[in-house]
Amino acid sequence: MSEELSLLTQTAGRIMSEQCTPELIELAEAGEKPSALWETLEGAGLTTAGLSEAAGGVGGEPAWGVAVMIEAGRYAVPLPLAETWLAGRVLEASSQVLPGGMTSVVAGEFSLADGRVRGHAADVSFAGWAEHVVLVGATFVALVAADAVDVTPVATITGEPAGDIVVDAEPVSVANAAAGEVLLTEGAVLRSAMMAGALEFMLESGVAFAEGRTQFGRPIAKFQAIQHQLAVMAGDVAAARRAADLAASALGTSRLAGLAAAAKARCGEAAGACSDIAHQVHGAMGYTREHPLNLRSRRLWRWRDDYGHEVFWQERLGAAALERGADGVWGFLTDLA
Known part of the structure; x- marks a missing residue:
């Protein structure tokens, strides 16, 4: 940076x-x-x-x-x-x-x-x-x-x-x-970035809550089931942020179409999975209007649909891969790296 x-x-x-x-x-x-x-x-x-x-x-x-x-x-x-x-x-x-x-x-x-x-x-x-x-x-x-x-x-x-x-x-x-394609593609990049930011907040909030909330005499972060859920969430959040950063770096280049599609698809998937985990970790508290978690999760659910749901972008990526043919799949994937 x-x-x-x-x-x-x-x-x-x-x-x-x-x-x-x-x-x-x-x-x-x-x-x-x-x-x-x-x-x-x-x-x-x-x-x-x-x-x-x-x-x-x-x-x-x-x-x-x-x-x-x-x-x-x-x-x-x-x-x-x-x-x-x-x-x-x-x-x-x-x-x-x-x-x-x-x-x-x-x-x-x-x-x-x-x-x-x-x-x-x-x-x-x-x-x-x-x-x-x-x-x-x-x-x-x-x-x-x-x-x-x-x-x-x-x-x-x-x-x-x-x-x-x-x-x-x-x-x-x-x-x-x-300019319709400019709006759609760059809109997908911006919503991906916003989802990545919200997801990072939700992960930090989930970890802090798990470390501070005690049950059966110890923090719930000590329970293996909670640790596993937070580890899954951390992987999804890291992947979403990386995808969003790659798409941002491609603005104004020929790589934008593929990376924007990958970012919106990956961040959309993470929005669904991580919202589930974050609310499970927080329990009922996370659903209250007084808690900052719901302010992010409600926005994630709208941003996930803005400028194309992940299914829309996955279909675009699939169609682009098919156009390259069997011998071109590896090159298609490395172009997105």
């Missing part, structure tokens, strides 16, 4: 650990926008780290943005950090500029005619809090002001705001571009 990336990660972790408290998350899930936290992160350059200055970012390597998302997942930050960063990447790919403030992004049934964008999309994350929405159509990318978008709120397992949107508006900017 470079010195710049290490400093960026430390800064993001410090701000999020200090300001993203369980109380703030509860208020956000009740509908109160954590504007002060957003302003702090934006002022530190963390909302657009890794986006080029020409596209409205602060510069740096794309992996810098992914590093911020790992910390956002670790601390369950209830803000559209991933959505804003992805919006910037999609706008950059179409030679447009990301405005300041919270932004959401979605691909949907959109059309462009007579200078207006029309269409709809379902379950758009943070649609109600965004100041702008980036709409990705089949052949164009449009930036639209949020006050020109009709939003019908929908409930989510995370408690964070989402909504079905309908738009019939003149865009702030628009460009011809086929």
